[in-house]
Amino acid sequence: MKQSQNEIDQMIKLAQSKNRDLVRGDINQAINSPTSNLVLKVAEYYYDDGTSKELLCLAGTVVCHYKENRYNIPIEIWLQQDHPNVPPLAYVRPTPDMYISTTSKDVQPDGAIIIPYLLNWHHPNSNLADLLKTTSNAFSQSPPVYSTSDMTNRTTLYSATASSKPTPIGMGNHINPSYSYPYGYLWTNSSTYSQKIYSNNYFRQTCQKSSKISKSIDGQNHANRFSDMTSEPRRMLLPIQGFEKMSLVSLEEAINPLRSIIPDVEQMAWIAKQNCNHPKDGLTIDESASIMLYTLEWEPHEQSLYTKLNMALRASNREGLKSWFLYLRLIINALQKLPSTHCITYRGVKADLSTQYSRGSMIVWWGFSSCSLSIETLQTERFLGKTGSRTLFSIECDSAKNIRSHSFYAEEDEVLLLPARQFEVMGCLDQGNGLHIIQLKETQPKFSLIKLDPS
Numbered sequence: 513m514k515q516s517q518n519e520i521d522q523m524i525k526l527a528q529s530k531n532r533d534l535v536r537g538d539i540n541q542a543i544n545s546p547t548s549n550l551v552l553k554v555a556e557y558y559y560d561d562g563t564s565k566e567l568l569c570l571a572g573t574v575v576c577h578y579k580e581n582r583y584n585i586p587i588e589i590w591l592q593q594d595h596p597n598v599p600p601l602a603y604v605r606p607t608p609d610m611y612i613s614t615t616s617k618d619v620q621p622d623g624a625i626i627i628p629y630l631l632n633w634h635h636p637n638s639n640l641a642d643l644l645k646t647t648s649n650a651f652s653q654s655p656p657v658y659s660t661s662d663m664t665n666r667t668t669l670y671s672a673t674a675s676s677k678p679t680p681i682g683m684g685n686h687i688n689p690s691y692s693y694p695y696g697y698l699w700t701n702s703s704t705y706s707q708k709i710y711s712n713n714y715f716r717q718t719c720q721k722s723s724k725i726s727k728s729i730d731g732q733n734h735a736n737r738f739s740d741m742t743s744e745p746r747r748m749l750l751p752i753q754g755f756e757k758m759s760l761v762s763l764e765e766a767i768n769p770l771r772s773i774i775p776d777v778e779q780m781a782w783i784a785k786q787n788c789n790h791p792k793d794g795l796t797i798d799e800s801a802s803i804m805l806y807t808l809e810w811e812p813h814e815q816s817l818y819t820k821l822n823m824a825l826r827a828s829n830r831e832g833l834k835s836w837f838l839y840l841r842l843i844i845n846a847l848q849k850l851p852s853t854h855c856i857t858y859r860g861v862k863a864d865l866s867t868q869y870s871r872g873s874m875i876v877w878w879g880f881s882s883c884s885l886s887i888e889t890l891q892t893e894r895f896l897g898k899t900g901s902r903t904l905f906s907i908e909c910d911s912a913k914n915i916r917s918h919s920f921y922a923e924e925d926e927v928l929l930l931p932a933r934q935f936e937v938m939g940c941l942d943q944g945n946g947l948h949i950i951q952l953k954e955t956q957p958k959f960s961l962i963k964l965d966p967s
Contacts, residue, residue, distance in 0.1 A: 822879030
């Protein structure tokens with residue numbers, strides 16, 4: 513259904529646009545553009561510095577024609593509050609079964625559109641309708657996305673041969689509700705999928721990237737999570753809060769603010785979700801996949817999601833944590849559904865940390881803590897090994913969450929401790945041969961260090 517002028521005006525007012533009349537005219541021209549199918553919404557935009565603002569966003573598809581076929585490319589155009597005096601922020605938004613072309617000169621890996629028209633934006637000569645037309649022409653020369661619906665055998669683009677635009681949300685139950693329009697699948701007038709075409713160039717690109725990612729996940733030492741503690745701050749930080757007020761959304765929406773922070777996060781989320789078709793413990797697919805995404809490690813491991821997330825949780829400035837709020841809401845909601853277990857868990861690091869943990873002291877681990885129920889697991893060379901400087905933590909905890917059924921590496925018997933857990937150091941033991949054992953016991957802080965949803 514076409515949006516009314518009153519609806520559009522209300523959203524312009526809500527977004528506190530400075531030049532309302534100019535914005536209204538520009539938006540109306542864009543919505544009526546023959547090269548696109550867009551709807552207006554107001555949503556939170558996350559900047560690279562961790563700040564966010566409610567901005568106007570035109571979401572939907574732009575048409576391109578390639579090799580005598582028509583394609584609808586998923587895009588978002590964000591209007592900053594001083595629009596049109598400042599350029600909009602435009603992105604390609606691929607569905608989980610699509611990739612951004614690694615050879616595109618018009619779109620960056622994070623989806624940002626960088627065509628010359630946008631880079632040279634100058635009011636009053638620049639407007640959204642011309643931006644859409646120029647974007648359509650650029651994408652017709654070189655489509656920016658390709659599909660990975662069957663990436664081991666072939667790569668496809670979805671062709672739309674019909675003159676009609678894609679079916680809006682609400683016309684079919686199979687459409688992903690996290691998008692304003694169905695990006696991945698385009699329909700003909702008979703409501704059947706049009707013929708898929710295959711591109712050797714896209715095939716080669718996808719196979720190379722898929723091979724690289726698969727090797728990165730499966731061929732490396734994926735034990736770094738269990739040793740991720742050396743950067744824990746030794747001071748009291750402000751509580752972790754604000755995320756608990758966010759709405760629960762799909763995994764795709766939850767990682768949306770993280771695309772500029774974590775390379776490959778969209779592909780890794782897609783991989784996680786493909787492995788969570790039948791989640792256990794009463795979790796939804798998105799909840800289970802949020803946990804699995806946390807456990808995934810890829811090279812370099814500093815770019816893995818768990819590393820970036822724990823860095824943000826340990827930072828004294830809480831502003832940078834805002835980009836993580838949607839993901840935190842999803843994964844912590846998932847973990848709260850799992851029963852808490854009183855048990856002894858283990859984690860360790862190939863370093864001597866004994867001087868940092870004196871008997872009787874209280875410490876807080878601000879990041880998520882990956883632990884194992886099996887001490888034998890940590891003794892293998894892939895984890896601590898049996899030589900050199902090592903610190904093994906034996907942790908008596910009450911809030912452990914057994915995530916074996918939701919981990920990408922089920923053989924590791926992983927249990928996860930939520931962020932901001934407080935422990936008392938019960939004892940330290942020098943075992944000789946470079947091994948130090950530190951015994952911790954989980955305790956309750958005087959004031960809550962993380963705001964959890966009581967429900």
